[in-house]
Amino acid sequence: MWPTDADALVDRQRELATLTPAPWRPGVGALVSAGCWACFRRGVSGPGRAGDLAWGAAVLLEELRPVARRVAPGAARAGYVPGLLALRLGPLLSGLVGLLPRRPEVLLVDGTGRDHPRRAGLAVHLGAELDVPTVGVTHRPLLAEGGWPPDVRGATSPLLLDGDVVAAWVRTRAGTRPLVVHPGWRTDPDTAVAVVGRLAVRRTPEPLRAARQAAREARAAASLG
DNA sequence: GCGACAG
DNA sequence: ATCTTGTCGC
Numbered sequence: 175m176w177p178t179d180a181d182a183l184v185d186r187q188r189e190l191a192t193l194t195p196a197p198w199r200p201g202v203g204a205l206v207s208a209g210c211w212a213c214f215r216r217g218v219s220g221p222g223r224a225g226d227l228a229w230g231a232a233v234l235l236e237e238l239r240p241v242a243r244r245v246a247p248g249a250a251r252a253g254y255v256p257g258l259l260a261l262r263l264g265p266l267l268s269g270l271v272g273l274l275p276r277r278p279e280v281l282l283v284d285g286t287g288r289d290h291p292r293r294a295g296l297a298v299h300l301g302a303e304l305d306v307p308t309v310g311v312t313h314r315p316l317l318a319e320g321g322w323p324p325d326v327r328g329a330t331s332p333l334l335l336d337g338d339v340v341a342a343w344v345r346t347r348a349g350t351r352p353l354v355v356h357p358g359w360r361t362d363p364d365t366a367v368a369v370v371g372r373l374a375v376r377r378t379p380e381p382l383r384a385a386r387q388a389a390r391e392a393r394a395a396a397s398l399g
Numbered sequence: 400g401c402g403a404c405a406g
Numbered sequence: 407a408t409c410t411t412g413t414c415g416c
Contacts, residue, residue, distance in 0.1 A: 212407095213407080214406090214408080216408065217409080219408055222406095222407075254407070256405065257404075257405085263406075284405080285405055285406070286405050289405080295405065296405075312405050313405085314405075315405080316404065317403095317404080354405085356405090
């Protein structure tokens with residue numbers, strides 16, 4: 175289950191960093207993926223706090239086609255603290271993925287993997303809890319460093335932390351900012367980049383786009399009453 | 400001590 | 407995270 179305080183989460187992250195699960199690779203045929211997302215009330219800025227109202231979503235896809243959606247309101251378990259995102263969102267997101275009609279082959283998460291103070295970001299943690307290979311996607315690195323790749327779709331460049339390649343900048347579209355792709359649970363950098371390239375039609379990979387849209391629709395519906 | 404810091 | 411503004415391209 176999910177740690178409920180920072181000390182317990184840090185302990186769990188240190189444990190996760192020592193695990194070496196078997197690497198996963200996509201099989202032949204249509205890829206069954208999922209994306210999960212959480213959004214908060216509009217107009218509220220800052221790190222927030224425990225109890226913040228949130229809307230979560232998980233969407234299951236066969237290749238690029240959404241086939242199931244789950245949305246639910248929930249409460250953040252903590253304010254946002256860099257390195258402790260799992261404390262805030264872990265239970266909500268894992269619960270929603272667990273409601274999908276089947277387990278995906280790979281789950282895309284809005285968070286880092288090995289680019290983390292203890293090499294165990296939310297993408298790693300969710301994958302371990304759910305026993306699902308994961309790939310993280312963020313707008314920017316948490317700690318890793320590296321220059322942008324050329325402005326060509328498919329171009330990548332490494333992001334390093336303490337001399338290790340822990341993530342990659344990826345141009346999913348020319349003319350826009352690259353995304354950061356993070357290997358998570360049972361994925362390596364090459365596999366993570368390949369999965370994102372396969373699932374990205376627009377800038378944001380379709381599983382995350384679909385989940386973000388579903389979460390925001392749930393928020394909008396709630397605001398109307 | 401100070402700043403930086405996924406969402 | 408979320409918002410606002412401006413700019414570019416179709």
